[in-house]
Amino acid sequence: MPRELTPSSCTPLTLAECIAQLDEHGFEPADERSLQHAASLLAGLAANRGFLGDLMIDLLAGAEDQASGYGPQAIMLAGPRKGYFLRANIWPARGDPAFQASGAASFVYGLPHDHNFDFLTVGYFGPGYVSDYWEYDYASVSGEVGEHVDLRFVERSRLREGRVLHYRAHRDVHCQHPPESLSVSLNICAANPAQGWFDQYRFDTEAGRIAGVLNASANEVLLRLGVALGGEDARHCAEHFATHHPSAAMRRVASGMIRSE
Template identity: 35%
Template sequence: MAITWDLETDASISLGELIVFLDAQGGRVLTDDLDSAAMMLRRLYNNRTFLSETLLQQLANPAAFKAMNPYTPQVFMLHRTEHYFIRAAVWTPPEGRTGEEIFFYEDPHDHNFELLTLGYEGPGYETVLYEYDHDQVVGDVGEIVDVRFLERTRLSRGRVMFYRDSKDIHVQFPSEDFSISINVVVPKMQMNRQYSFDMDLSPETTRAVIRENLMFHTPTVISRLAYAMGVPDVAAKLQDFVASTGDLNAQRIADEFIRELQVRPLDTA
């Protein structure tokens, strides 16, 4: 299940020291010795100035800051390497403003990457956690998925949590006040499909329904565009390409697109 640490320490480290620790793990970040990684984040929590100092350094070069942060205004990238990246995520109470959907509040979803997160500032978001067996899921929208309730908890100050990729489903509820989390994220070379779910958020819930696929397969997206522009034999070309990769997840995504398409002759004259 998702792992939670409530650690006590007076030691404090810099962001640079966390980076040295993670770099030493090479391609095994968040694979070996999670307890030590959690303690390093807890020590980073004791450094109450590193985040503002890092962001001010980035803002001194606006072009570099923009290049470093191409995502939503909720997320600030602090460091990126081949094997992992570190980011800060801002959580604010909803006020009915346009764009607040970026926070994914009250939207059950999984992640197709490993995530170690620290409650750094504010009361933190409350979350309800379930788990499921990704290998038993086809991935079709509307598919019923067996789930198991794990816990309801909060990413409070100093708490560290680890979300397992393609196993943990979590639902975030707005914090009562401005909050910040620090995340260490390990993306995968071959990412599983990522889903959002419709489900009753109670401990008794044992089933969820896939509402949306959150992971897109680039060749399929390109094929959709090519089909719309009248390119012939798009489905066959996509099938040939996906078959050559041996990627079963890509095959599922391509098959779903082709079923949607209900392949029909195109007028290319």
């Protein structure tokens, strides 16, 4: 499951202070010092109990334009920069109007999945969502839908206020469930241009299989359209990609297109 971290400091930080320090030092999750430094910054931001409410009011009043909506449940606090981005996630309970209007799928509840990037998260407000956690070996699978995966169940636990977790790319799988009441988490997410070449999967945990790929890239779509609309050169490109492209996802897509002809 995600690694639980104990920050060395929880001194309250403003959003500007947190961003400035992350900009100065970056976020490199493979580096233990960088990881621990970022965890302390995230804990410090979470210790600032008023910053997010004030920011939301400023957004509604039109006085703040640096943060922007990121989806049906997220607020971007700092866009991609220096190897990271910073966001706040809103987690409605089952009885909340947003859940009733949009349904569980809009908030990724009940969807076992991994991530193709590392990120830190901390419980900021409310009891926190509950997750079932598994681990698996990304390198051991080819990514075919229906492929068997050795998912190892770890535990079910809650992201309570102040708890800091490190979600590890291509290793930690979780299935989130709605909190008992409205909750908020804060994330520092790694932002690497290369991560788009790596698959993110959803899983059938009962059958222990890959149920789908969540992040089909624009390049995959372009290849499909190019082959469908093009001539021999497009087919030759697909054949070359099927055996030589450095991305396993692109090799798999190209191979499937060739087999289907």
